[in-house]
Amino acid sequence: MILEGRIWKFGADVDTDAIIPARYLNQSDPKELAKHAMEDERPEFIKDVKKGDILLADKNFGCGSSREHAPLALKAAGISCIIAKSFARIFFRNSFNLGLPLLESPEASEAIKDGDRVRVDLDTGEIFNLTQRKKFSATPIPAFMQALLKDGGLIPHLRNKRKKRG
Amino acid sequence: MTITEKILAAHINKKAVSAGELIDVRIDLALANDITAPLAIQAFNEIGAKRVFHRDRVVLVPDHFTPAKDIPSAEQCKTLREFAKAQRLTYFFEVGQCGIEHVLLPEKGLVLPGEVVIGADSHTCTYGAMGAFSTGVGSTDLGAAMATGRLWLKVPESLKLIYHGRLNPWVSGKDLILYTIGDIGVDGARYHAMEFCGEAIQKLPMSGRFTMANMAIEAGGKNGIIEPDEVTLEFIKPRTKRPYKIYRSDRDAHYSDVKEYDVSKIHPQVALPHIPSNVKDVREVGKIEIDQVVIGSCTNGHLDDLRVAGRILNGRKIASSLRLIVIPATQEIYRQALKEGLIEIFISAGGAVSTPTCGPCLGGHMGVLAEGERALATTNRNFRGRMGHAGSEVYLCSPAVAAASAIRGRICHPEEVVRK
Numbered sequence: 001m002i003l004e005g006r007i008w009k010f011g012a013d014v015d016t017d018a019i020i021p022a023r024y025l026n027q028s029d030p031k032e033l034a035k036h037a038m039e040d041e042r043p044e045f046i047k048d049v050k051k052g053d054i055l056l057a058d059k060n061f062g063c064g065s066s067r068e069h070a071p072l073a074l075k076a077a078g079i080s081c082i083i084a085k086s087f088a089r090i091f092f093r094n095s096f097n098l099g100l101p102l103l104e105s106p107e108a109s110e111a112i113k114d115g116d117r118v119r120v121d122l123d124t125g126e127i128f129n130l131t132q133r134k135k136f137s138a139t140p141i142p143a144f145m146q147a148l149l150k151d152g153g154l155i156p157h158l159r160n161k162r163k164k165r166g
Numbered sequence: 167m168t169i170t171e172k173i174l175a176a177h178i179n180k181k182a183v184s185a186g187e188l189i190d191v192r193i194d195l196a197l198a199n200d201i202t203a204p205l206a207i208q209a210f211n212e213i214g215a216k217r218v219f220h221r222d223r224v225v226l227v228p229d230h231f232t233p234a235k236d237i238p239s240a241e242q243c244k245t246l247r248e249f250a251k252a253q254r255l256t257y258f259f260e261v262g263q264c265g266i267e268h269v270l271l272p273e274k275g276l277v278l279p280g281e282v283v284i285g286a287d288s289h290t291c292t293y294g295a296m297g298a299f300s301t302g303v304g305s306t307d308l309g310a311a312m313a314t315g316r317l318w319l320k321v322p323e324s325l326k327l328i329y330h331g332r333l334n335p336w337v338s339g340k341d342l343i344l345y346t347i348g349d350i351g352v353d354g355a356r357y358h359a360m361e362f363c364g365e366a367i368q369k370l371p372m373s374g375r376f377t378m379a380n381m382a383i384e385a386g387g388k389n390g391i392i393e394p395d396e397v398t399l400e401f402i403k404p405r406t407k408r409p410y411k412i413y414r415s416d417r418d419a420h421y422s423d424v425k426e427y428d429v430s431k432i433h434p435q436v437a438l439p440h441i442p443s444n445v446k447d448v449r450e451v452g453k454i455e456i457d458q459v460v461i462g463s464c465t466n467g468h469l470d471d472l473r474v475a476g477r478i479l480n481g482r483k484i485a486s487s488l489r490l491i492v493i494p495a496t497q498e499i500y501r502q503a504l505k506e507g508l509i510e511i512f513i514s515a516g517g518a519v520s521t522p523t524c525g526p527c528l529g530g531h532m533g534v535l536a537e538g539e540r541a542l543a544t545t546n547r548n549f550r551g552r553m554g555h556a557g558s559e560v561y562l563c564s565p566a567v568a569a570a571s572a573i574r575g576r577i578c579h580p581e582e583v584v585r586k
């Protein structure tokens with residue numbers, strides 16, 4: 001799968017309270033959640049983000065709570081993929097379960113700038129910076145996670161499995 | 167093998183597993199709360215599941231925004247209530263019998279040593295204090311687990327943390343874990359099992375052990391774990407008749423790293439904004455005035471925590487410049503605190519006491535901060551905006567430091583207020 005979009009760059013240890021503050025968790029409608037994504041961290045994000053845009057961060061992205069509302073809000077805001085030096089564990093699981101791909105690439109995290117346009121090949125883990133004309137590679141996504149993404153997340157994946165079993 | 171590896175191996179009916187292995191484990195308990203359960207129930211329904219894997223082993227605890235703080239929260243609680251009824255769940259804890267999930271479940275004997283527990287809440291790692299493998303997941307994982315009774319996961323590498331020596335006066339499990347997070351950082355144990363051991367841990371009461379395992383997630387850990395001993399068994403005895411199994415790490419178990427701490431060098435700790443690893447010795451934080459003190463949460467809302475706070479606040483008044491909010495973690499703790507005269511002490515000191523709830527810990531209700539306000543809390547996270555306005559600040563500490571600071575009006579060492 002190939003993705004292309006503008007980069008939104010964030011720092012290290014971005015926590016789930018920053019991605020979606022707890023005060024909005026009294027409901028779980030993705031569209032409502034998306035309206036407040038990154039609100040305290042970077043208020044202009046939600047106004048300007050376009051469908052397909054890509055989020056870039058430093059280490060330990062998504063640390064903190066287990067709220068699936070975090071990847072859900074980013075996905076509903078239009079984010080197609082997140083590239084970071086590393087991800088917090090629960091955020092990592094949640095994102096793939098929702099069909100939101102994550103790529104780990106320390107070099108891309110360092111070199112790519114906010115606002116750059118980037119093309120990502122999820123099958124190979126290759127990241128191409130269209131603005132700087134530079135190539136980076138990410139740790140390839142494990143086969144098991146690839147299968148989740150192809151089905152669109154854990155739920156459709158389990159449904160497909162059930163169907164196959166009849 | 168480590169204790170973590172042994173528990174996981176037993177839950178796939180194998181003799182051995184090793185770190186890095188991807189396994190599909192049988193779970194003993196699945197937990198969700200009023201924030202995470204609605205999405206989990208949605209996932210459960212979308213899979214096309216009809217019944218939960220076991221009606222005694224799926225537990226729903228409405229604790230975050232309860233008693234319902236607004237209409238949307240009330241709707242979320244209703245979703246839980248209806249699901250619990252339709253599935254005939256044995257354990258749905260209604261307001262009035264409820265409490266913060268991670269204190270409530272051990273209290274009710276719902277978690278035992280050697281079990282595998284997953285919860286759609288990151289602080290599910292708390293139960294490791296009883297020698298269980300427990301970890302937080304998201305709602306989709308939980309929804310699937312409620313249906314199947316299984317979860318795929320990677321066997322984590324283990325990090326061994328040994329605490330030697332004797333604790334200084336006023337130093338608790340909270341100080342040890344804050345110190346540790348300050349040392350290794352918020353991703354210092356990312357994806358790892360944090361195994362806490364050493365004579366200082368053996369001396370800790372269960373409450374202090376729960377506090378330490380609770381905050382494993384603040385170091386990025388997958389689980390925190392402590393081998394069961396006499397203290398653990400004593401805790402379990404009156405709470406359950408269910409059988410359980412005790413696992414211990416082998417002498418030659420493999421660890422990715424071993425860290426040793428001399429606790430006699432550790433003094434009360436404070437985590438400064440806006441990250442739990444920004445830790446300092448309380449005597450080194452300088453003059454920091456506070457607007458609100460919160461004593462409670464899944465980290466420090468135990469009876470022992472209230473007792474420590476009560477000892478310091480007894481016969482004293484809080485500074486007129488601040489608010490003190492005390493929240494017992496469960497109804498049972500609330501009732502016991504009432505019997506022991508602790509609630510009387512808090513109220514006489516000028517504090518507000520609330521029914522059990524997460525409330526202010528996540529900026530939900532019962533003490534949300536305004537712009538520019540500063541709170542000192544016994545909770546576990548101090549991220550920007552965690553307790554309210556993005557322009558507010560949260561400092562983390564033990565109940566002893568919180569109580570003493572409430573009297574002083576600024577962050578201080580308990581010995582400034584009372585001699586031990």
Ligand code: SF4
Nearest residue numbers: 289463464524527528
């Ligand atoms: S008390 Fe705070 S950290 Fe604990 S479960 Fe509630 S919101 Fe989460």
